[in-house]
Amino acid sequence: MSREEIVVQLVDVFRRHGYEGASLSHISKLTGLGKASLYHHFPGGKEEMAEAALDHIDRWLETTILKSLSSRAKPAKRLQQMCDQVQEFFDEGRKSCLWAVLVLGESSDDLFHNRIKQALSRWIDAIAAVLQEMGLDKEEARDRAEETILRIQGALVMARGLDSTRPFQRTMKAVKSELLGIGERSS
Amino acid sequence: MSREEIVVQLVDVFRRHGYEGASLSHISKLTGLGKASLYHHFPGGKEEMAEAALDHIDRWLETTILKSLSSRAKPAKRLQQMCDQVQEFFDEGRKSCLWAVLVLGESSDDLFHNRIKQALSRWIDAIAAVLQEMGLDKEEARDRAEETILRIQGALVMARGLDSTRPFQRTMKAVKSELLGIGERSS
DNA sequence: AGGATTGTACCAAACGTTCGGTACATGTAT
């Protein structure tokens, strides 16, 4: 099993059970690898496994979301594309956000807080840049971008809490149409 | 230390560290009580402690939020009041939601999932009822209510993730003014 | 005196981690 395949499953375990909730025996069972084998690939132990999972998502953000947002397509089209990718990534709300899980899970330790904050900010900034292209002033673009991610996060929490994909699907549909309607009028 | 005071701190520990992350030594240290004392008050162990914490929040929902939403005040006033109470409860975004923490933390076990789902539904239904009073049809009222809770949850995640109370404060302000603007026009 | 409350000592089980070692493929030297 390649490291890449292992990491994909690590992402899955951590976002299902959280950092403390994902035990090594759990990970071992799910990946089919013995604990010692896991330590061969990740000498830093559990912490390095979580870092690897976060790395994987950083790469996803970079190569999928941020790439779309900075493409040469029409601004509205770029946002649309981002939404589609988000829907696919979170499996219509069935999968939760690793960032949210880790950030809500632990407080005192800054194990992952900083890098998650940074990743969130990058995403927000990228959306804000597109919104500015569409005519919004800097401040409103930033607020709208933040609001977009906020609703995605809220939708994922609700989808899990209510055990239904509907809140997520409805939210994404609403976000899409609202983002599209921005360019058509100046405030 | 009364049981009530203990439970208040239990809520705090669980929403800061999650269920698995909140170890007994952790709880013991934070409450100042030895394990024997904890097991005297909560014979069911850690699980009962978490249940007690959830009970506490259920009581808060009942006596604060739901009570406000079903008062004799003007519908818009009731929603306004609810928002104020939410802002105070979550300390302007500094404290996170125990429901979200627990629901994102564990997946397979249905330890708390069901009761959290039920609590969320009660809250949504209560808001929807008020919105119907304000003239919205049943379906839209329900959607708008769900959207309200969704944005609160999203705001709490973002507040934690970005390490700032701003997303939460801005969201609550926006939610307030949007809810107020509903009665003034019929769709 | 007697029930409520707690500190101390203890337990089995699970935790994350490490060790010693096997299997096998690849490269190297003769």
Add this chain to the structure above:
DNA sequence: ATACATGTACCGAACGTTTGGTACAATCCT
């Protein structure tokens, strides 16, 4: 070609620690 070395992947078993939980005697309060 063949024997030896090297490196990668993996695993069973055990490490010391911490987990959630219990037993019991001492203390508190009335």
